[in-house]
Amino acid sequence: MTGSIMTPYPRFGGEDARPCSYAEARVAVLPVPYEGTVSYGRGTAGGPRAILTASAQLEMYDEELDWCIDEAGLFTLPPVAVCEGEAPEAIMRRIHGCALKPLVDGKLLAVLGGAHSISYGVFTALQATRESPFSLLQIDAHADLRPSYQGTAHSHACIMARAHELGLPFVQVGIRSLSAQERDFLRDTGLEANVFWARQILRAEDDGWMEEVVSRLEGDVYITVDIDGLDPGIVPATGTPEPGGLDWYTTLGLLRRVAERRRVIGFDLTELAPIAGLHAPDYTAARLVYKLMGYALRGE
Ligand SMILES: [Mn+2]
Numbered sequence: 611m612t613g614s615i616m617t618p619y620p621r622f623g624g625e626d627a628r629p630c631s632y633a634e635a636r637v638a639v640l641p642v643p644y645e646g647t648v649s650y651g652r653g654t655a656g657g658p659r660a661i662l663t664a665s666a667q668l669e670m671y672d673e674e675l676d677w678c679i680d681e682a683g684l685f686t687l688p689p690v691a692v693c694e695g696e697a698p699e700a701i702m703r704r705i706h707g708c709a710l711k712p713l714v715d716g717k718l719l720a721v722l723g724g725a726h727s728i729s730y731g732v733f734t735a736l737q738a739t740r741e742s743p744f745s746l747l748q749i750d751a752h753a754d755l756r757p758s759y760q761g762t763a764h765s766h767a768c769i770m771a772r773a774h775e776l777g778l779p780f781v782q783v784g785i786r787s788l789s790a791q792e793r794d795f796l797r798d799t800g801l802e803a804n805v806f807w808a809r810q811i812l813r814a815e816d817d818g819w820m821e822e823v824v825s826r827l828e829g830d831v832y833i834t835v836d837i838d839g840l841d842p843g844i845v846p847a848t849g850t851p852e853p854g855g856l857d858w859y860t861t862l863g864l865l866r867r868v869a870e871r872r873r874v875i876g877f878d879l880t881e882l883a884p885i886a887g888l889h890a891p892d893y894t895a896a897r898l899v900y901k902l903m904g905y906a907l908r909g910e
Contacts, residue, residue: 619659621686622720622899624666628680635685637903638712642724642731644692644701646764653883654849658689658722660884661899664892672904674862679904687712698727698764705731706738713739713876718906720899723880726754726766729834732878733776736832743829744875746773746780747868749839749861751808751852753788755795766849766881769834774799779828783864784808784839784856808854820864824871831868833877833902837895847891848881858894862901869905877902 621627622639632638641658670680690708692701709732712719721732736744748754748770755774759765763772773780780801786808788796796802804826806819838848841855868874879902882895 619686619689620662620666622662622665622684623668623670623680626666626668626670626680627684628670630683630685632685635683636718636907637682637684637720638715638717639684639686639720639722640708640712641686641689641722642692642705642728643689644705644724644728646698646701646725646727646762646766652849653847654723654725654881656884657724657880657882657895660882660892661722661879661896662686664889664896665900667893668896668900672900675904675908677904677908679900679907682903682907684903698762702731702734702764706735709735710739718874718903719876720903721876721878722899723878723882726750726769726834726836726880727764728880729769729878730764730772732832732876733773733778736875737776737778740830740875744778745828745831746778747823747827747831747833748780748782748836749784749833749856750782750836751784751786751838751855752836752850753782753785753792753796753805754836755792756789766836774801780804781823781826782806783823784811786854787852808856811856811860812854817863817867820867823864824868827868827872830873830875832875833865833868835877835879835898835902836881837879837891838881840894845882845891845894847883847885847888849883850881861898865902866905869909872909874902874906874909877906
């Protein structure tokens, strides 16, 4: 038995967040402590608890939006029950089931991973509950387009291949690591036009590429964030760190722009693998989640 099993998860925002019932909440936070297959560093199962714990340190007032975002009502759902070693398909069905109700109830869904593979259960829940088309904005160091990896189709390295199979349009931002096969896939499908490489973004002379991102999205948007999209200098606590990532204000600038121009229907933040005693990555992830809530709600 570990503490993570014994101790209830804290709620997002801690004691400072305005107490609020599920019924009145605009935001539903769904922790998904699923690690599954991990190719390099371990620890993403501890991501949701670390983000929720760090969120207690957030100022509820956001200086950029000049607004106490928690006034909108934040409700933290119980974590999705996962058993490591269970078939990934069963976990995905459970994530799907847990995401359905808040989506049907019109909440902004904020999913805390866990491995990036968890997004699949959310994608299928979105498809099951939405009538109008939507697209995905992926922030990530990796293209995640492998058909399978380490013997499973539900690896963190395959999540956007699964999205493509589901017929979901997507735009990829911050990419700087992929296989030759993934490159071929992007070229053969024409999806390379929707890739915004980290090396180009970081050298861009202006924000014009952000408008291009917005224009390539279709309909409402679900944002799937792999924390390794950010530079490992600010978030080293991740399983497969890649140098040369997005900086904090570039990331915020893009997310705010997207939320102003498109309706954001939910988001996930995945692949945080907490490092004991190093609080900055956990807090950075919590702050990013809170910013995403603020941008999405302000954009409505
Ligand atoms: Mn990823």
